[in-house]
Amino acid sequence: MKNITVIGAGTMGNGIAHVFAQSGFNVHLFDIREAALERALSTITKNMDRQISKEKLTESQKSAALAQLETGTDLKNAVAKADLVVEAATENTAVKFQLFKDIDAHAPAHCILASNTSSISITKIAAQTARPDKVIGMHFMNPVPVMRLVEIIRGYSTSNEVCNAVIEMSKALGKTPVACNDYPGFVANRILMPMINEAIISLHEGVADVQAIDSIMKLGMAHPMGPLQLADFIGLDVCLSILNVLYDGLGNPKYAPCPLLVNMVTAGKLGVKSKEGFYDYSVGIKEATVSSQFK
Secondary structure (H helix, E strand, O other): OOEEEEEOOOHHHHHHHHHHHHOOOEEEEEOOOHHHHHHHHHHHHHHHHHHHHOOOOOHHHHHHHHHOEEEEOOHHHHHOOOOEEEEOOOOOHHHHHHHHHHHHHHOOOOOEEEEOOOOOOHHHHHOOOOOHHHEEEEEEOOOOOOOOEEEEEEOOOOOHHHHHHHHHHHHHOOOEEEEEEOOOOOOHHHHHHHHHHHHHHHHHOOOOOHHHHHHHHHHHHOOOOOHHHHHHHHOHHHHHHHHHHHHHHHOOHHHOOOHHHHHHHHOOOOEHHHOEOOEEOOOOOOOOEEOHHHO
8 A cells, every 4th residue: 555545634634644654655635625735734844844853854854755745625536546545534423424435436446444533433434335344443643743553443344454454554654553343432532531521520510620630630640631631632522522422322321421511612612723621722832721711
């Protein structure tokens, strides 16, 4: 597999395109918005410059990687020669289902279709295609160029050959692939999201304030970032979406989203992406302070 198409030029999509291009693959980054593609190229360039400043990349390697990367807004053209398509669109079931129908219609018969979904069933996504044996989950962690894990999710019909091929490809990116089966939330978010939800419940019920909750988890559990700040970075809308998938898929009330999280998403307080969540990012991420709502 040499030709890779990445669908979606947001945070995850541009990170995935970055690591594939840096590893010598031919990458076509697709998005329906030209402005999103321009932002993605700018972000990739800045992140490579950061790698250069840390002596993890050379100028010549940066130039070579950027030369491997092309962009476009025509889906049919983007997937026409792909050996692997990695979908990294918004975490919305209807959007992903339609995308996989469209990708399946235009991608070559041998092409593997992967989703970077953090919780949506790979089996249900695969059912939208005529090649369910070639559909798999390839869940990268954010920030993609830094985090080593790729959670590999086998759908009900995913073949052993496809699973093995994607595992080997992940290793070629310098990542550590770990396989799991297709159940709501997979492993990473089935464990992480209830923890984040419980932190929000603790805040909602007045057990402790924002800084106290995050400090206790950082200092006591050696987490690099507290759960409330992590939720802001993931996106509170994404957290809510994943919790809803867990709640709907498993039917256990322990996965029910905290009413405070629901209200914050409804009010448009989504974390870093909206510049306010549990913290205020209006001045900048490094200068973030607790949101006035929680002071």
